[in-house]
């Protein structure tokens with residue numbers, strides 16, 4: 001079953017076409033990768049799915065309902081959260097607080113209740129902390145709960161970002177280059193985390209990533225963009241050997257003629 005359907009999605013910035021007539025289907029509970037050389041339109045695609053940009057034309061359907069025209073916070077309430085290419089944590093807040101921030105839209109507490117320390121609000125907040133702690137365990141940060149986020153090592157900061165995004169209980173998690181800047185050990189750890197999120201927490205993952213080893217290892221399906229156009233789609237083994245994909249990455253002439 002498709003959780004997300006992208007239909008003929010185009011985004012123009014003045015005379016520049018960032019994505020052109022893209023159609024994709026993302027199956028529920030899958031790991032789907034969107035790859036392509038720099039400037040291919042990958043982040044623009046994420047920005048349209050999260051309503052940061054309005055498509056010039058085309059549609060995006062979440063469980064059959066259009067997301068076009070919604071505000072970013074509404075898309076997030078409908079169950080789509082993301083992480084960013086550049087880490088965006090609250091460095092001066094603790095690791096636990098960063099996850100609690102990600103959870104806020106699911107908390108029914110009201111500021112006045114918090115201010116007055118009403119017992120039922122305190123209960124909700126305690127429950128939120130327990131849940132946040134569970135998430136931190138999941139992403140392997142339970143020993144750093146009270147550490148400031150800015151003090152974490154790079155790979156740990158990236159995992160905290162994923163933890164914060166998971167706190168919103170998304171149906172779809174969009175990861176924008178989660179392995180960027182990671183060393184091979186950190187990438188391995190991230191790979192198994194992403195794999196676990198899908199298998200154990202029932203989330204659908206859409207991943208933009210330049211690390212092809214990671215992409216080929218965990219993706220069920222891959223879409224390839226080049227200069228805003230969808231040039232290929234298929235399972236990792238199909239993409240690995242696709243001539244247009246190899247040419248897009250390595251330049252024309254990289255593929256020997258048959």
Ligand SMILES: Nc1ncnc2c1ncn2[C@@H]1O[C@H](COP(=O)(O)OP(=O)(O)OP(=O)(O)O)[C@@H](O)[C@H]1O
Nearest residue numbers: 013016017018036037038039040041042043044045
């Ligand atoms: N807000 C904007 N205004 C004008 N042009 C933009 C805007 N955002 C993106 N673009 C252009 O759209 C094209 C696609 O950019 P995009 O960032 O989506 O590519 P990408 O595949 O994510 O690249 P990278 O892998 O380098 O992050 C580029 O030519 C970029 O300069």
